[in-house]
Amino acid sequence: MKCELYEELFTGWINKELSAEEKGVLEQHISGCDHCRTELEALQQLWGHIGQxxxxxxxxxxxxxxxxxLDTYKESVKEQRSLWADIKYQLSNFWQWQPRWPMAYNLVMIVILVVGGYLLFGKNKSDDQDRQLQALSSQVHELKQTMMLALLENPSASERIRGVSYTSEIKHADKQVIDALLATLNNDPNVNVRLSTLDALTHLAGHPEVREGLIKSIVEQDSPLMQLAIADVMLKLQEKRSVNSFKELLKQKDLDHGVRDKIKQTITQLI
Amino acid sequence: MLKVKAGDLDRMGMLFERYNRQLYGFLFHMTYQRELSEDMVQQVFYKMLKYRHTFTGTGEYIHWMYSIARNVLKDHWRKNKQQVQHEGVEAAETIAGGLVPDEAFEKKQAKAELHRAMGKLSESQREILALSRFQELKCQEIAQILGMTEGTVKVRIHRAMQELKSIYVKMER
Structure with missing residues (x-):
């Protein structure tokens, strides 16, 4: 066995941890190995010195x-414990808060339903609104029409003119309005009212009954102003059916000269 | 210690009374500084309180104490890497200092020399000698503290002794 292999035993020897058997092995070795014996002795001595x-x-x-x-530490631990107790207490309190949670849940659900409902039915709603708006505007329209008709019956000429002017605001003149206007055109005592009525009717010339009414009205007019104006309108509308009516008018002996010339001119232009 | 772990912190006082000298001795032989060693004892006991939950009870309390002490030492050395050796030797000299009668003087000087020689060992060698010689722990216990086999501990002790011897011989010349 090499000397290095006894190193472990050396340590055991000097700190007296060797078993009897190990002791025997080492003793046998050092009896034959001077180097190890002196080394062991020196180490044993050193070991003793260290011990001193x-x-x-x-x-x-x-x-x-x-x-x-230790005292400070104990204090800090106590504090920590009381802190923990606090947390526990808060938690137990929290459980008592529980009934409020369903309430919060309800609120959340309400919000969700409102938003969802708006998203789902919002379109229909706006359609509804449109319909309502249309109904409302048509009501206003009707109201205006009624007012116009009422104004045409008004004794004041200016009010009647105002009534006639309302027709420009009526988009879809129905038969009632046209009849009322034609009646005003033929029968109103005031020439200004009749002139403005003629103007209003010219705007409604798209309706065939308006045209017919105007043609019929030619012979009804006795005012030179009206005759001239109606001749202008007929010329503007290029209404050839009015020629006969104008020829009838020319037969009237008391017709104004100016009007007569104008009508003749109109007839030639229309034909 | 298990009682301390369970929350009986007053028991720590008992442990302190029983082990503070031993621990102080170990730390002193590792650092050669009295005040520093006292501070470190304090640190070790503080750590044992703070980390009492990590004590499993499977090993001996004393092994746990030494491993904490070793960590404290490691921290210290890491922080003051260069100071230690120098201070250590100086401190060893101050122990030898003071007026003493002639006969005793030589003996005392020899001891101081040896102590100084130990200061020149590497930290791990000094540590293993401190544990085995000053703390008088058995090789098996040291093996547990250092986490190595008993055989390795024995060989290391032997190597440390040889190294110490050669340093000491050089110093005497």
């Missing part, structure tokens, strides 16, 4: 410091 090195005592200060530290 004094270890100083700690000062009393150390123990004072220790107990101070």
């Amino acid at each position: 090195i004094e270890t100083p005592e700690p000062s009393a200060n150390m123990s004072v410091k220790f107990y101070a530290m």
Whole structure:
């Protein structure tokens, strides 16, 4: 066995941890190996010397410091515990809050339903609104029409003119309005009212009954102003059916000269 | 210690009374500084309180204490890497200092020399000698603390002794 292999036993020898058997093995080796024997002796001596090195005592200060530290630590642990107890208490309180959660849940559900409902039915709603708006505007329209008709019956000429002017605001003049206007055109005592009525009717010339009414009205007019104006309108509308009516008018002996010339001119232009 | 772990912190006082000298001795032989060693004892006991939940009870309490002490030492050395050796030697000299009668003087000087020689060992060698010689722990216990086999511990002790011897011999010349 090589000397290095006894190293473990050396340590055991000097700190007296060897078993009797191990001791025997080592003793046998050193009896034959001078090198190891001197080495072991030297180490044994050194080991002894080391043991004589004094270890100083700690000062009393150390123990004072220790107990101070222990006390502070105990305090801090207590604090931590009370903190934990606080948290526990808060948690238990939290459980009592529980009934409020369904309420919060309800609120959330309401919000969701409102938003969802708006998203789902919002379109229909706006359609509804459109319909309502249309109904409303048609009602206003009707109201205007009624007002116009009422104004045409008004004794004041200016009010009647105002009534006639309303027709420009009526988009879809129905038969009732046209009849009322034609009646005004033929029968109104005031020439200004009749002139404005003629103007209003010209705008409604798209309706065939308006045209017919105007043609029929030619012979009904006795005012030169009206005759001239109606001749202009016929010319503008290029209404050839009015020629006969104008020829009838020319037969009237008391017809104004100016009007007569104008009508003749109109007839030639229309034909 | 298990009682401390369970919350009986006053038991720590008992442990302190029983082990503070031993721990102080170990730390002193590792650092050669009295005050520093006292501070470290304090640190070790504080850590044992703070990390008492990590004590499993499977090993000996003393092994746990030494492993914490070793960590404290490691931290210290990491922070003051260069200071230690220098201070260590100086401190060893101050122990030897003071007026003493002639006969005792030589003996004392020899001890101081040896102590100084130990200061020149590597930290791990000094540690293993401190544990085995000053703390008088059995190789098996040291093996547990250092986390190595008993055989390795024995070989390391032997190597440390040889190294110490050669340093000491050089110093005497």
